[in-house]
Amino acid sequence: NAGVTQTPKFQxxxxxxxxxxxxxxxxxxxxxxxxxxxxxxxxxxIYYSASEGTTDxxxxxxxxxxxxxxxxxxxxxxxxxAPSQTSVYFCASNLEFRFMPEAFFGQGTRLTVV
Amino acid sequence: xxxxxxxxxxxxxxxxxxxxxxxxxxxxxxYNLQWFRQDxxxxxxxxxxxxxxxxxxxxxxxxxxxxxxxxxxxxxxAASQPGDSATYLCAVTNRDDKIIFGKGTRLHILx
Numbered sequence: 001n002a003g004v005t006q007t008p009k010f011q012x013x014x015x016x017x018x019x020x021x022x023x024x025x026x027x028x029x030x031x032x033x034x035x036x037x038x039x040x041x042x043x044x045x046i047y048y049s050a051s052e053g054t055t056d057x058x059x060x061x062x063x064x065x066x067x068x069x070x071x072x073x074x075x076x077x078x079x080x081x082a083p084s085q086t087s088v089y090f091c092a093s094n095l096e097f098r099f100m101p102e103a104f105f106g107q108g109t110r111l112t113v114v
Numbered sequence: 115x116x117x118x119x120x121x122x123x124x125x126x127x128x129x130x131x132x133x134x135x136x137x138x139x140x141x142x143x144x145y146n147l148q149w150f151r152q153d154x155x156x157x158x159x160x161x162x163x164x165x166x167x168x169x170x171x172x173x174x175x176x177x178x179x180x181x182x183x184x185x186x187x188x189x190x191x192a193a194s195q196p197g198d199s200a201t202y203l204c205a206v207t208n209r210d211d212k213i214i215f216g217k218g219t220r221l222h223i224l225x
Contacts, residue, residue, distance in 0.1 A: 033213060042217035043203070050211050058212060090157060092213070103148065103205075103213060105158040 003027070006091050006106035013081045013113045021076040021109050023091030031094050032074035033103070034058075034066060036087040043090065049074055081113045116141045116208050120216035127194060128224045135189040135219045137204030142182050145207040149178050149189050152201045152218070161202075162189070194223045 007022045023032065033048040035058075045058030047066040055066050063085060065077045074093075078085060091106040117140045127133050137147070146165045150158040162171045162178040164187070170179040177190040191198060201218040208214060 031211070035215075040217070043205075043215040045212055045214070048212065056211075092158075102160055102163050104160070105150075107157040 004091055004093055004104050004106035006089075006109050008109060009107065010110050011112070013078075013111065015082060015113060017081050018077070018079050019081065020078075021089055021091075021111075022073070023075065023106060024073045025091075025093040025104070026072065027093065027095070027104065028071070029093035029095050029104075030071070031096065032068065033092040034064075034074070034076045035090045035092065036060065036085075037090060037108075038087050046076065046089075081111075083113045085111065086113045087111060116144075116206065116212075116214045118204060118206055118214050118216035120202075120204055120219050122219060123217070124220040124222075126222040126224060129194060129196060131194050132190065132192050133194055133221075135191070135202050135204075135221070137187040137189070137216055139185045139187075139206050139214075141208065142185050143209045144182065145209065147178075147180055147187050148205050148207075148213075149176075149187075150203040150205065152203060154200075158203065191221075196223045196225050199223045 004025045030051045034046040035043040037043045044060050049055045049068040052071045067075045089109045092103045094103040119138045121136045148163045149161045152158050164171050164180040175192040180187045201220050203218045204216045
């Protein structure tokens with residue numbers, strides 16, 4: 001099925017551990033995004049990639065790094081996890097934000113840092 | 115800095131009623147506005163997308179309007195059903211290519 005696929009769906013980390021959240025889309029989209037969703041805070045943009053080979057910071061980039069591995073894949077890395085990074089993480093993509101902007105979302109990764 | 119506000123934060127209405135959800139944004143220089151639906155524990159599903167040059171979009175019982183100059187959008191749901199219960203999110207795409215979300219309206223349709 002076409003869409004945005006995130007792995008893993010659930011993860012528990014200890015403080016200080018590292019991990020990478022994977023995201024892949026098979027719709028040949030140019031732009032990809034990582035968001036976190038917290039109760040009462042809505043979705044907040046962490047990083048985005050407007051096109052292959054480019055990445056930019058969003059609202060809350062501290063503590064995260066990203067890699068746009070190729071056109072399909074956009075990964076989010078936590079180098080040293082902190083309890084404040086407990087959240088649900090969503091990856092999204094769209095074809096071209098200015099001309100075909102409908103965004104598609106993955107099902108989310110629920111991360112708990114203890 | 116773009117800020118997106120959704121009012122009310124939560125809403126309960128009896129089945130069959132028509133209802134309106136509100137979204138406002140502070141910077142009118144946007145490419146588009148999109149309404150999403152999110153069910154508990156699930157991802158986001160796109161409902162309607164309005165380009166900056168458009169005034170409204172319709173899909174079935176849903177109608178979304180956009181008044182860019184005043185920084186407002188509404189989502190109208192006709193003849194509400196229990197299956198419409200969900201959180202509805204409004205998002206704008208800025209000229210700097212970022213998609214900024216409101217915090218959502220939690221809608222509960224009473225059978």
